[in-house]
Amino acid sequence: MSGKKINEVFENTDGFINFSAPGRINIIGEHTDYNNGYVLPAAINRNINLAIRKNNLNSLRSYSQEFPGVHIHKYPLKEIYSKDGWVKYLKAVLFTLQKEINFRDFPGLDVYVSGDIPVGAGLSSSAALEVVFLFALNKLFNLQLEPIKMAFLAQEAENDFVGVKCGIMDQFISIMGKENNAIFIDIRTMSYQYIPLNLKDYIFVLIDTSVSHSLANSEYNNRRQECEEGLKVLQNCLDPHLKSLSEVGLKDINHFKDRFSSNVYKRVVYIAEENLRVQQMVNALEKGLFRQVGQLLYSSHNGLKYLYEVSCPELDLIVDYLKTSEGVVGARMMGGGFGGCVLALLTKNNVDKIFTLIKEKYNIVFQKYPQLYPVTITSGIAMKKN
Numbered sequence: 001m002s003g004k005k006i007n008e009v010f011e012n013t014d015g016f017i018n019f020s021a022p023g024r025i026n027i028i029g030e031h032t033d034y035n036n037g038y039v040l041p042a043a044i045n046r047n048i049n050l051a052i053r054k055n056n057l058n059s060l061r062s063y064s065q066e067f068p069g070v071h072i073h074k075y076p077l078k079e080i081y082s083k084d085g086w087v088k089y090l091k092a093v094l095f096t097l098q099k100e101i102n103f104r105d106f107p108g109l110d111v112y113v114s115g116d117i118p119v120g121a122g123l124s125s126s127a128a129l130e131v132v133f134l135f136a137l138n139k140l141f142n143l144q145l146e147p148i149k150m151a152f153l154a155q156e157a158e159n160d161f162v163g164v165k166c167g168i169m170d171q172f173i174s175i176m177g178k179e180n181n182a183i184f185i186d187i188r189t190m191s192y193q194y195i196p197l198n199l200k201d202y203i204f205v206l207i208d209t210s211v212s213h214s215l216a217n218s219e220y221n222n223r224r225q226e227c228e229e230g231l232k233v234l235q236n237c238l239d240p241h242l243k244s245l246s247e248v249g250l251k252d253i254n255h256f257k258d259r260f261s262s263n264v265y266k267r268v269v270y271i272a273e274e275n276l277r278v279q280q281m282v283n284a285l286e287k288g289l290f291r292q293v294g295q296l297l298y299s300s301h302n303g304l305k306y307l308y309e310v311s312c313p314e315l316d317l318i319v320d321y322l323k324t325s326e327g328v329v330g331a332r333m334m335g336g337g338f339g340g341c342v343l344a345l346l347t348k349n350n351v352d353k354i355f356t357l358i359k360e361k362y363n364i365v366f367q368k369y370p371q372l373y374p375v376t377i378t379s380g381i382a383m384k385k386n
């Protein structure tokens with residue numbers, strides 16, 4: 001990273017305390033969180049690190065290694081402007097605390113951010129930043145916020161102030177992740193269960209298309225809206241008390257097929273199928289049925305490509321190529337879509353060989369190279385041993 005070190009940014013480093021929160025993979029259950037469905041994420045060995053201290057300057061001074069330049073915001077903080085760049089996430093968290101717990105009487109802050117979660121790769125660097133900042137403020141001002149409460153506050157910051165209507169998955173996993181485990185979450189009840197990942201000779205890797213998912217935010221909000229339309233149709237036809245798409249099975253959806261517009265029908269079918277796949281994936285992982293794990297990954301990709309329509313040619317090329325390669329259990333696009341990463345489960349011995357071949361093939365078609373990130377499953381910020 002090109003930015004300055006902390007001691008090159010601030011006059012001294014007295015009193016800084018450090019925190020870090022991880023990014024995530026999602027094994028399966030994409031776009032199901034905001035439909036009150038099931039998800040299966042895991043925290044990974046890539047983090048956003050944040051050093052923080054109080055200053056007596058009545059202002060927020062912040063610096064990110066990734067986006068060099070000191071930002072100084074005098075109190076009282078004004079609304080979020082586009083020139084705020086990444087600092088919008090800090091402001092969003094502060095505004096949320098102001099709104100929810102009347103947190104306003106805080107002294108100035110110095111904040112220094114670094115890390116190794118690639119931005120725009122769909123690994124939830126923004127959720128990790130919101131989460132790490134909340135944890136830091138919680139500690140610094142003894143706010144006594146519970147971990148899960150902080151997940152919801154971080155989501156609210158993103159929904160209400162950043163303007164992305166994301167679900168709760170990313171913030172939750174960055175807090176509650178556990179080493180070598182995924183978490184099966186039922187978003188409707190927020191009950192969750194750790195699922196040990198005994199991957200034997202296999203390893204999850206991420207192949208980053210290097211296509212930043214910039215289109216994602218507006219399309220993401222569109223998908224959410226289409227799901228809401230789908231829910232309205234089902235409330236009219238089936239039951240006015242329905243609260244989410246995830247309460248409805250394929251049989252009912254198909255019964256009322258002609259009541260949906262064709263796009264909304266595809267979205268609704270995808271959600272029902274993806275929820276089933278999450279449950280099947282938990283069973284397959286628990287029993288070590290890796291063939292089935294692979295099939296579920298591929299069929300999730302197909303759903304995201306043809307029904308939810310959030311894939312892109314770069315993601316599809318990688319998945320299609322992996323399908324025909326030796327040593328691949330399965331693969332799918334991961335996260336919001338329109339770029340970012342493919343998640344693949346590979347035989348450990350074959351990773352280098354497979355990646356070398358993909359790289360060349362990808363470069364011929366797209367004149368650039370993808371990146372490879374081997375994945376280790378780690379603990380979330382609330383679950384770290386220290």
Ligand code: GLA
Nearest residue numbers: 030031166167168169335336
């Ligand atoms: C983004 C959102 C999540 C989730 C995924 C898609 O990462 O932040 O809440 O909806 O997309 O599964």
